[in-house]
Amino acid sequence: MKKINLLFLIAIAVISGITSAKAADTPVKREMRSTWLATVWQLDWPSSKIGTIESNKPAQIALQKKEMITLLDSLQINNFNAVSFQVRGRSDAFYKSSFEPWSEDLVTKRGNDPGYDPLQFVIEECHKRGMECHAWLNPYRYESVIGQWNGLPGCYRTDHPDWLIDQGGMSILNPGKAEVTQRIVDIIKEIITNYDVDGIMFDDYFYLQGTTDEADQTQYDEYLAAGGTLGRKDWRRDNVNNMIK
Numbered sequence: 001m002k003k004i005n006l007l008f009l010i011a012i013a014v015i016s017g018i019t020s021a022k023a024a025d026t027p028v029k030r031e032m033r034s035t036w037l038a039t040v041w042q043l044d045w046p047s048s049k050i051g052t053i054e055s056n057k058p059a060q061i062a063l064q065k066k067e068m069i070t071l072l073d074s075l076q077i078n079n080f081n082a083v084s085f086q087v088r089g090r091s092d093a094f095y096k097s098s099f100e101p102w103s104e105d106l107v108t109k110r111g112n113d114p115g116y117d118p119l120q121f122v123i124e125e126c127h128k129r130g131m132e133c134h135a136w137l138n139p140y141r142y143e144s145v146i147g148q149w150n151g152l153p154g155c156y157r158t159d160h161p162d163w164l165i166d167q168g169g170m171s172i173l174n175p176g177k178a179e180v181t182q183r184i185v186d187i188i189k190e191i192i193t194n195y196d197v198d199g200i201m202f203d204d205y206f207y208l209q210g211t212t213d214e215a216d217q218t219q220y221d222e223y224l225a226a227g228g229t230l231g232r233k234d235w236r237r238d239n240v241n242n243m244i245k
Helices: 002-025 054-077 118-128 178-194 213-225 232-244
Strands: 034-037 082-088 132-137 141-143 164-167 170-173 199-202
Touching: 034 132, 054 118, 082 118, 082 199, 118 132, 132 178, 164 213, 170 178, 178 199, 178 232, 213 232
Parallel strands: 034 082, 082 132, 132 199
Antiparallel strands: 141 170, 164 170
């Protein structure tokens, strides 16, 4: 009996040794050590904008690039391996977009060509440092102050007023509109087709707090008329889920 027990313990020890050896040989899944690099309202970058005078643009571009390089160098030194670069903060662009204008957080006037492509630049600089570059978008946010884009390029209030929900002094694209979901999908397709991004990031993919029933009553009535059975709150959640899907 003792001999059997001894053999059993030896077998367990051998198996445990093999398992431990295999675990030691198996690399640990790489950590994602990332940061959000915010551009909306120039929170993290850039500290200065590019103006409309062509002769001034080279120096202004060089300043923005230098600032970005300083940021990325600091992240690299501190062992970050990924950056989520905000490329669409308020239905605008920090890249060449077929759908929306250059961001007023990048240039002095919404829609003006900055003279270079920030997203392409950041991708290249990240990859030089062995870091991933993820394109970060706010899918729904439009205006932080109602009417601020009136008369400027990419004015959905003029071109597609039914796409907007105004609430609490702000505006978002209406998640209940199929056209809005398709626009977001088209924007993502363009980015992943034209740029070597390593991922797509979202935040603020929800309705504004306190959104009234009146704000999307038309869409909800259409949903019910088509045979929908979800309550309003679940219907709104389903609209967002469908966009993500």
